[in-house]
């Protein structure tokens with residue numbers, strides 16, 4: 559079967575207005591700006607309004623991406639929404655976004671891969687477009703992660719922020735093409751990063767609420783070690799699979815979970831600082847949305863030249879990880 563080219567047409571992102579700074583967090587829990595900055599690189603993050611849901615934010619990002627892609631909502635064949643904070647367990651957040659943006663010809667489903675959600679969803683979009691099953695796919699990654707954070711737990715509440723991002727992927731002969739992707743998972747690490755209650759394993763009940771089991775829990779140190787190892791492995795596989803070398807990487811978009819992980823990774827991959835997308839200081843860890851936001855920022859700079867590559871790499875709960883390689887070809 560001859561595979562069709564899957565090209566990025568456009569992107570868009572959305573951030574809630576409310577800014578939660580390290581200084582404010584100092585007043586909520588026993589932490590300091592110094593600790594947060596030196597351990598994570600984060601300075602502030604956004605928090606969605608009470609009435610603002612993941613689908614509301616995702617729909618705004620989607621509308622921007624559609625506008626920037628010069629397509630209409632009716633042209634979309636499929637919407638894939640990556641999120642770990644869906645509006646509901648069902649119906650899917652993708653269906654809610656489909657309705658909000660009027661994409662009446664699109665199929666829609668959610669994809670669960672935590673912080674690797676955007677990369678997993680982009681890879682899925684590529685598979686649909688390359689196979690010819692669908693022509694135009696909208697990827698949305700949206701998180702109201704503040705809704706599952708315990709703001710009395712200093713180990714997690716300083717780390718996360720809310721945001722949404724969206725990308726239109728379609729078949730075109732020229733443009734920023736998704737040339738390869740690699741995904742991986744290791745379910746033996748499922749307990750390291752988990753929302754224990756609220757699913758079928760432990761439905762919501764008085765006990766689960768009393769024990770705060772609906773909040774995100776993370777073994778930070780263990781996750782850190784796995785993140786470093788898996789991100790490097792998968793990124794290396796992604797470039798060597800297509801015969802490229804480290805020095806062929808033009809721009810690097812790592813998941814924004816910890817500045818120390820990002821800087822160590824960039825150093826080992828020898829990507830100069832100015833070619834590594836970092837926004838962790840402004841948004842913290844926005845889970846599934848993180849890599850897509852970085853990609854949107856990079857595209858807005860309009861710097862990617864003919865032949866240059868972009869390497870995305872993500873890691874998160876599951877454990878699940880992934881890497882995606884894009885290259886500008888023609889126009």
Ligand code: ACO
Pocket residue numbers: 588589590593594597598672673674712713714716751777778779780781782785815816843845873874875
């Ligand atoms: N303020 C002050 N002190 C704190 C805070 C805080 N906010 N949080 C923890 N501490 C304390 C701890 O209690 C501990 O104190 P102790 O030594 O007296 O016991 C000390 O700081 C060190 O804590 P660690 O957890 O060991 O700190 P570490 O340097 O590992 O940093 C962090 C924690 C930032 C979470 C780091 O481990 C990390 O980035 N992990 C990886 C995160 C990641 O990649 N997640 C994947 C994606 S997320 C997703 O999929 C949803």
